[in-house]
Amino acid sequence: MTHDTATRTAAAPAAEDGGTAPVHGLTPRRAGQWAKEQYPLYILIALLVFAGLTSDAFFSSYNVSNLLLQVSVIGIVTLAQFLIVLTGGIDISVGAVAGLAGVLSAGLFGGQNTLLAVAVAIVLGGAVGVFNGYLIAYRGLEAFIVTLGMLALGRGLVYAYTEGQPISPHAADFRTIATTAIGGVPVLGVVWIVLAMAMAFLTRRTVFGRRVYALGSSKEAAHAAGVPVRATMITVYVIAGVLVGFAGFLLAARIGAATPTGGDNYEIDSIAAVVIGGASLVGGRGRVLGAFLGTLIFGVISNLLVLLNVSTFLQDAFRGALIIFAMVLTTVQFTRRRRQRTAHS
Numbered sequence: 001m002t003h004d005t006a007t008r009t010a011a012a013p014a015a016e017d018g019g020t021a022p023v024h025g026l027t028p029r030r031a032g033q034w035a036k037e038q039y040p041l042y043i044l045i046a047l048l049v050f051a052g053l054t055s056d057a058f059f060s061s062y063n064v065s066n067l068l069l070q071v072s073v074i075g076i077v078t079l080a081q082f083l084i085v086l087t088g089g090i091d092i093s094v095g096a097v098a099g100l101a102g103v104l105s106a107g108l109f110g111g112q113n114t115l116l117a118v119a120v121a122i123v124l125g126g127a128v129g130v131f132n133g134y135l136i137a138y139r140g141l142e143a144f145i146v147t148l149g150m151l152a153l154g155r156g157l158v159y160a161y162t163e164g165q166p167i168s169p170h171a172a173d174f175r176t177i178a179t180t181a182i183g184g185v186p187v188l189g190v191v192w193i194v195l196a197m198a199m200a201f202l203t204r205r206t207v208f209g210r211r212v213y214a215l216g217s218s219k220e221a222a223h224a225a226g227v228p229v230r231a232t233m234i235t236v237y238v239i240a241g242v243l244v245g246f247a248g249f250l251l252a253a254r255i256g257a258a259t260p261t262g263g264d265n266y267e268i269d270s271i272a273a274v275v276i277g278g279a280s281l282v283g284g285r286g287r288v289l290g291a292f293l294g295t296l297i298f299g300v301i302s303n304l305l306v307l308l309n310v311s312t313f314l315q316d317a318f319r320g321a322l323i324i325f326a327m328v329l330t331t332v333q334f335t336r337r338r339r340q341r342t343a344h345s
Helices: 003-016 028-036 039-054 061-086 094-111 114-137 143-162 187-205 207-217 219-224 229-255 266-276 288-307 312-344
Strands: none
Touching: 039 288, 061 094, 061 187, 061 207, 061 229, 061 266, 061 288, 094 114, 094 143, 094 229, 094 266, 114 143, 114 229, 187 207, 187 229, 187 288, 207 219, 207 229, 219 229, 266 288, 266 312, 288 312
8 A cells, every 4th residue: 555545545534524635526515515614704704794884994904904914923823733733733832932933033143134034933943843743753742741841941042032122133124024015915914825825735735734634533543554653743843833933033023123022822822713713623624724714813803802992801801702612613513523424324
């Protein structure tokens, strides 16, 4: 049995369990099933309608551009979280790693060269991914425990390096990527969309993507089918680390300085966006489109609450309520699918 054939065999349960594997050929039944699963899209549409009715400023070109800038960085972090969640893991260190990548990209070598700053952020993120992936894939440690330790380590290094003070880069073009627009669309938003499309292609149209879904469905079954479990796992964490490191640079570029609190709560926001997008935290299920929409949902809510002058404390409450609501919807959806499979069998 070849690796490709084995991978397709291992991923088959995921395809039967709700279409997480690529589906070829659109039929009315599949179209109807797809429509039933798009509750993140319906939530986003409802929010946009509500926002348009309650705030005249929401759909202004300035606010839409600002909203896209706000969600782009966390959107890239969410893509990294999504890839890890597909394997059945979780990374609660993404915020700390993004913050560390931001301060090092702005402060290392004086922040004199933007390309060097990008390289520093990406290399740091990749190195963290190798470290996390090695401990999880080769040493058998739990992802939550490993990334919890990395969260503490990353935050500690950030405060030790910055001594609690923002770091301003000296390169004149450091902020260019965050302040430039193409046809009125911020380049930062374009970068996020392009990376989301690349992630969708990677997970849905490549052998590697099928292996990732297979890992999330069952590591034992994937291994028995010939999937290189350890190599795939560590590759996932390296890709995720690179994305988070790059996001750290973009965060510093957007603000114009790297702050010690940069990336705070990114772990919560990214996990929430993945969950509300319909991914399963036990792995093997989810789509990039869902994670993309989940990011937009939380971005729209945060933006609208600010426009409506809602207390920041209530903003956190709204976000928490939305996470619970998403979990309930996801649980109901999974239960219904299991009942349908049982009835058909």
